[in-house]
Amino acid sequence: MAHLFCITASFMLERIRIVLIGTSHPGNIGAAARAMKTMGLEQLALVAPRCEGITPEAIARASGADDILERATHHDSLDTALTDCRWVVGASARSRHLPWPLCSPREFSARLPGEMQGHDVTVALVFGREDKGLTNEELQRCHTHVHIPTSSDYSSLNLAAAVQVLAYECRQAALATPSGLSEAMPGSVHPFGVEWDNPLANHADTERFFEHLERTLTDIGFHDPANPRQLMARLRRLYMRSRMDVMELNMLRGILTRVDRLQNPPTGPADQDESPH
Numbered sequence: 001m002a003h004l005f006c007i008t009a010s011f012m013l014e015r016i017r018i019v020l021i022g023t024s025h026p027g028n029i030g031a032a033a034r035a036m037k038t039m040g041l042e043q044l045a046l047v048a049p050r051c052e053g054i055t056p057e058a059i060a061r062a063s064g065a066d067d068i069l070e071r072a073t074h075h076d077s078l079d080t081a082l083t084d085c086r087w088v089v090g091a092s093a094r095s096r097h098l099p100w101p102l103c104s105p106r107e108f109s110a111r112l113p114g115e116m117q118g119h120d121v122t123v124a125l126v127f128g129r130e131d132k133g134l135t136n137e138e139l140q141r142c143h144t145h146v147h148i149p150t151s152s153d154y155s156s157l158n159l160a161a162a163v164q165v166l167a168y169e170c171r172q173a174a175l176a177t178p179s180g181l182s183e184a185m186p187g188s189v190h191p192f193g194v195e196w197d198n199p200l201a202n203h204a205d206t207e208r209f210f211e212h213l214e215r216t217l218t219d220i221g222f223h224d225p226a227n228p229r230q231l232m233a234r235l236r237r238l239y240m241r242s243r244m245d246v247m248e249l250n251m252l253r254g255i256l257t258r259v260d261r262l263q264n265p266p267t268g269p270a271d272q273d274e275s276p277h
Contacts, residue, residue: 009177044068086121088142126138219264
């Protein structure tokens with residue numbers, strides 16, 4: 001029998017993390033915290049801000065959301081901010097040379113309840129710099145991109161306003177989720193339409209897989225780091241789109257480990273199979 005697990009509005013909202021990268025103005029950090037608090041979101045992560053961070057101006061712009069600022073975590077890299085996340089969504093304001101799965105804010109909120117099935121699921125919404133947004137490398141660490149459709153006459157959207165739009169969609173999704181929706185309920189909404197047999201891989205394990213994959217492809221001469229030709233970006237898109245679960249990722253790591261050993265046979269006594277972690 002499946003383990004009963006109830007999703008409530010408060011559970012959903014407390015497991016959504018707003019990640020701000022390279023913010024240049026402390027007022028925008030405070031305004032983003034205010035936007036979060038009005039919608040019931042609690043987790044704020046700041047990645048390499050280009051300003052002093054939590055300043056008196058940030059606190060003033062937070063307008064009472066000081067607790068969000070006090071609990072905010074600080075990170076040198078995006079990877080550390082996403083370590084435990086199982087669905088990463090990047091806010092993108094423009095089309096990219098390499099297309100990526102894209103949704104609207106309303107489509108994002110429709111998927112949210114299904115994506116949050118599980119006790120340890122954390123979802124991240126990633127926002128970039130006020131002037132340049134997210135880099136291609138940062139966007140490639142996201143499973144999905146979300147685009148806020150703005151007026152073609154004036155498409156410039158303030159960072160805190162973008163946070164407010166998506167935070168609102170998070171709250172609407174949470175409020176629309178029936179109390180008591182469980183993994184055991186027939187027809188309950190999951191990312192793949194059915195109850196899955198293993199948890200989805202988190203960001204940290206997925207990044208270790210990509211590092212291992214690139215290393216192995218380089219060793220066998222399939223990947224040339226000096227002339228990458230978007231190989232790793234396209235492989236990232238393939239695997240991120242597939243939403244690997246823990247067992248699938250472990251199998252792939254095991255295959256890579258066997259290839260590594262065929263390329264570099266051990267000279268000493270045979271070792272036990274290397275753990276994929």
